[in-house]
Each structure stands twice: as structure tokens, then as C-alpha cells.
């Protein structure tokens with residue numbers, strides 16, 4: 151049964167058979183290659199517009215950076231996408247059919263949107279391996295499997311994730327003893343265990359060493375394609391290393407969009423953000 155679901159998902163990813171196939175309810179429809187579509191979203195807090203007619207679209211497999219001054223609305227945008235904040239107006243769709251403004255936070259997470267907040271939140275008293283195990287998308291069975299034997303395909307998935315996040319030599323270490331950067335990777339690994347299609351990462355390299363930042367860029371580049379990523383970050387060397395399209399937010403709207411060099415040379419961007 152699980153294998154059938156995986157095949158369907160894979161088909162969807164490769165964009166095959168999507169025209170001849172009826173999309174089931176709750177299934178991600180990527181037939182137009184867009185995984186996230188935000189249109190004309192406005193969010194007001196006591197009359198102040200944190201988001202002001204914000205529109206953007208992310209392609210399936212894309213690695214997008216969002217930059218902009220403090221208060222531009224970057225985190226609020228993620229709050230809307232994950233169902234934490236309801237917009238006053240506008241649309242937000244996951245694939246062609248899932249209306250995010252009508253889904254609860256758990257429904258959105260279950261549909262395949264994973265979010266990483268700034269602060270790492272790992273289970274400090276559990277080992278790295280156990281943290282990944284706990285995060286696996288097998289719901290309640292995970293809790294049982296902690297005390298029983300893990301199925302071998304589950305073990306393989308944990309091992310693969312350990313390699314991806316470069317913690318394969320720390321598997322039996324208690325998470326509380328990891329460096330700040332390693333904790334961030336572990337939390338990203340925990341998100342990956344849930345097989346998200348879209349990952350939202352808010353300032354993931356804040357507080358990391360230069361070396362950790364570089365490794366994180368490599369990790370994100372390696373995840374793109376299979377996953378779609380939206381990364382909010384201030385560190386320009388990191389944004390450059392990611393190499394994707396950059397969207398500049400300002401006062402709740404898109405100010406500019408393009409490759410990093412283009413937006414860095416945009417006079418309006420320099421004035422409100424980079425020139426400071």
C-alpha cells in the first residue's frame with residue numbers, strides 16, 4: 151500500500167501522467183509546475199498592513215530566497231502559508247487545488263509543507279537517531295517503534311537523512327550536546343523525515359559559523375529539485391551560495407525579484423535594504 155502511494159507521488163513529481171490522471175482530493179497537483187501560489191495577500195494588525203497585496207509563485211523543485219529589511223513581512227508570509235495567520239484578503243494555493251487559507255495548521259503540515267523556525271527545537275535528551283525516528287511520518291506507530299524494532303526501510307531512511315545532514319557520526323550522541331549548527335541540521339533532518347514537498351526556512355544560518363553556513367548552503371542546494379525550498383535569510387554570502395531566484399520584500403509587498411546580482415543592483419533595493 152505504501153509503495154503505491156510513493157509511486158503516485160513520484161509520478162506527480164516527474165510531471166508525468168498528470169494530464170491523463172484525475173487528481174485525488176488531498177493529493178498535490180503540480181500540473182502547472184507551480185507548487186506555491188500566493189496572490190494579493192493582505193494581513194492587517196490593528197490597521198497596519200504587515201502584508202500588502204503580496205503575490206509570488208514558487209515552482210516545484212525551486213530554491214527561492216526571500217530577503218528584505220526587518221518588519222518587511224517575511225515571517226508573516228510564512229505564517230499565512232502554514233495557516234498560523236489568516237489573511238484579510240487574497241489567495242494562497244499549494245499546487246493547483248489546495249486552498250491554504252481554508253486549511254488548518256495540521257492539515258497544511260500533513261499536506262506536505264514543513265516549516266523551520268529560527269530557534270532549533272530538538273529533543274535535547276534524546277539521541278540524534280531517536281530525534282529522527284520520532285519525527286518520522288508514521289504517526290502513532292513511531293512511538294511504538296521506539297520501543298520495538300524499527301522496520302528496515304525506516305532504518306534506511308534515518309541513515310540516509312543522517313548522511314544528508316552530515317550527522318552520521320553523531321547518531322548516538324544526545325542532541326543537547328550538539329553545536330548550534332548541528333542542532334539546526336538535526337531539525338532540518340526531522341523535517342525531512344516527514345517527506346515535505348515544500349520547506350519553509352526562516353533565517354536558518356543565524357548564529358552559525360562560516361563553515362556551518364557553507365555546509366548548510368550545500369545541503370539546501372542538494373535538497374532542491376526533490377523538494378521546493380523557500381529560505382528567508384539576511385546573510386548575502388549564503389544567499390549567493392544558494393544561487394536561486396531572490397525575492398525582495400518591503401512593507402509587505404514584493405519590491406524586486408531576480409537573480410542576486412540583479413536585485414543587488416536595483417536602486418530601490420539598495421535604498422531600502424542593502425545600502426544601510
Ligand SMILES: Nc1ncnc2c1ncn2[C@@H]1O[C@H](COP(=O)(O)OP(=O)(O)O)[C@@H](O)[C@H]1O
Nearest residue numbers: 195199200218219220221222223224225226227
Ligand atoms: N501578531 C502581530 N501583531 C501585530 N503586529 C505584528 C504581528 N506579527 C507581525 N507584526 C508586525 O508586522 C510587521 C512584519 O513583521 P514580520 O513578518 O515579522 O517581518 P520580518 O520577518 O520581515 O522581519 C512588523 O512591523 C511586525 O511588527
Ligand SMILES: [Mg+2]
Nearest residue numbers: 224225226352
Ligand atoms: Mg522574521
